[in-house]
Amino acid sequence: xxxxxxxxxxxxxxxxxxxxxxxxxxxxxxxxxxxxxxxxxxxxxxxxxxxxxxxxxxxxxxxxxxxxxxxxxxxxxxxxxxxxxxxxxxxxxxxxxxxxxxxxxxxxxxxxxxxxxxxxxxxxxxxxxxxxxxxxxxxxxxxxxxxxxxxxxxxxxxxxxxxxxxxxxxxxxxxxxxxxxxxxxxxxxxxxxxxxxxxxxx
Amino acid sequence: xxxxxxxxxxxxxxxxxxxxxxxxxxxxxxxxxxxxxxxxxxxxxxxxxxxxxxxxxxxxxxxxxxxxxxxxxxxxxxxxxxxxxxxxxxxxxxxxxxxxxxxxxxxxxxxxxxxxxxxxxxxxxxxxxxxxxxxxxxxxxxxxxxxxxxxxxxxxxxxxxxxxxxxxxxxxxxxxxxxxxxxxxxxxxxxxxxxxxxxxxxxxxxxxxxxxxxxxxxxxxxxxxxxxxxxxxxxxxxxxxxxxxxxxxxxxxxxxxxxxxxxxxxxxxxxxxxxxxxxxxxxxxxxxxxx
Ligand code: SF4
Ligand code: SF4
Numbered sequence: 001x002x003x004x005x006x007x008x009x010x011x012x013x014x015x016x017x018x019x020x021x022x023x024x025x026x027x028x029x030x031x032x033x034x035x036x037x038x039x040x041x042x043x044x045x046x047x048x049x050x051x052x053x054x055x056x057x058x059x060x061x062x063x064x065x066x067x068x069x070x071x072x073x074x075x076x077x078x079x080x081x082x083x084x085x086x087x088x089x090x091x092x093x094x095x096x097x098x099x100x101x102x103x104x105x106x107x108x109x110x111x112x113x114x115x116x117x118x119x120x121x122x123x124x125x126x127x128x129x130x131x132x133x134x135x136x137x138x139x140x141x142x143x144x145x146x147x148x149x150x151x152x153x154x155x156x157x158x159x160x161x162x163x164x165x166x167x168x169x170x171x172x173x174x175x176x177x178x179x180x181x182x183x184x185x186x187x188x189x190x191x192x193x194x195x196x197x198x199x200x201x202x
Numbered sequence: 203x204x205x206x207x208x209x210x211x212x213x214x215x216x217x218x219x220x221x222x223x224x225x226x227x228x229x230x231x232x233x234x235x236x237x238x239x240x241x242x243x244x245x246x247x248x249x250x251x252x253x254x255x256x257x258x259x260x261x262x263x264x265x266x267x268x269x270x271x272x273x274x275x276x277x278x279x280x281x282x283x284x285x286x287x288x289x290x291x292x293x294x295x296x297x298x299x300x301x302x303x304x305x306x307x308x309x310x311x312x313x314x315x316x317x318x319x320x321x322x323x324x325x326x327x328x329x330x331x332x333x334x335x336x337x338x339x340x341x342x343x344x345x346x347x348x349x350x351x352x353x354x355x356x357x358x359x360x361x362x363x364x365x366x367x368x369x370x371x372x373x374x375x376x377x378x379x380x381x382x383x384x385x386x387x388x389x390x391x392x393x394x395x396x397x398x399x400x401x402x403x404x405x406x407x408x409x410x411x412x413x414x415x416x417x418x419x420x421x422x423x424x425x426x427x428x429x430x431x432x433x434x435x436x437x438x439x440x441x442x443x444x445x446x447x448x449x450x451x452x453x454x455x456x457x458x459x460x461x462x463x464x465x466x467x468x469x470x471x472x473x474x475x476x477x478x479x480x481x482x483x484x485x486x487x488x489x490x491x492x493x
Pocket of ligand 2: 415426427432433437
């Protein structure tokens, strides 16, 4: 029993390492330039054994996006569950997004450079927004609460979602290209204020 | 079993619905109408006001109004007199139960025990023996069935609003022929058409309305949602709400969700269901030549 548990734990740990390594390589070199043998080499494991964990590169990429979505979704959920005015919630969401871009740059890079750019990789298995469901659900809850409390304007979900997330994605992209004169953190206040002004109820 | 039917502010819709009960004649043999405003009865209203004996079930129909006079007597006085001796009191329809449509038309109007969802205490002493049969009108099978169950002294589990669970535990959504469309979040509805679920755009309240409309069909034929018009929630305390043909939403999310389903669970499932395009359900099936 204990032995079995130990084996399962070891397997989960190994799986996690594979996801981490793949994330790093995908974010750095893109989906197509990254190969399974290369990952296996970095992980010091055989190609055959790696396939035991993930039977294709596509499935691995899908698992990565699910984990990123769960990670960001979980952090936004904490904000949703706190009793805060919408203005402050927006500031916290922006902060989390930028912090993630700073501390886990591969996550955001993967999202922008693989998930959004190589849609064909995600067509089967990640239809629509299934693989980013946890993240999108929390954003929906954030909007729903904001409209219910009278702080946000009631409008089409995607108009609001695009404004919020497109803006943040754009800033992280500019930062990645080293175009921004200041650090991302220094933009938090202005950007949060702009988002709030754009979405608030009149 | 002896029945006394006392209407307050009512349209007689519940009585008319009862006349459409397919087994009405046979069913009536087990009951005696001491008084009913439309049906042959043992007594006249004048006699009821003077005082009659032997009431076992008192049926209250219509919205109660302060100061309402029936013939010569105040409704309240008449009601109290027979409520004391009756074994059961049954509020027939939404008006008598929660206030309903007529409660919106004037001051001092309510149901017997409720104003909407709020329980008031005027007749507290009678609460324990009261059963609520809301509906606008109540389905004849629900009224006749409940009275038969009371007569045979069968156990009759009730919900917190005293609605018999046999008829009101499940929602109107249960049994609707549009469930397939609900599952995959396809509205695409045109009023009167046979396809599409009306929850997402057209105001259907079936998923949060307690009732049997899609299991016990009206006149044995149809229900609102089967026929192609949304459920308006007529068995609920907040009936009638405004905007009955329109789903109110907050940034695209329905403001009211299916009964008991947490918002996070609903949104996650909806996100998944929406990701798939079920072509068969998206095309107009009746007109489609492909079958
Ligand atoms: S039309 Fe109404 S009752 Fe029918 S499936 Fe849709 S929500 Fe349910
Ligand atoms: S379908 Fe809804 S509105 Fe129509 S009678 Fe049934 S409960 Fe009432």
